[in-house]
Amino acid sequence: MSDAPATTHTHVDIDGHDFLLSPGQDLDDLMRRIEDAARSDGTFVGFISQGVRLSALISRTSRVLIAIDDDPATGPPSDLGDYAHAEWEY
Secondary structure (H helix, E strand, O other): OOOOOOOOEEEEEEOOEEEEEOOOOOHHHHHHHHHHHHOOOOEEEEEEEOOEEEEEEEOOOOOEEEEEEOOHHHOOOOOHHHHHOOOOOO
């Protein structure tokens, strides 16, 4: 068993495009901003993916999936797009 600290990778899939969040971002804040944008007519939401500052236009029709990988040694999620296009009932 390794004594190395566990590393968590957080993926955000927006309309079928997967982004690996850079460490240190406030996930709760990002989720709140995405929720607020989804309630609007469309708003850009900023985040950092692998050291690159990005902004995604989020609207009511955007599909967003957040996946937290507690064991990145097993590799990235196979395909977040499969989850992003699932039908959800509210």
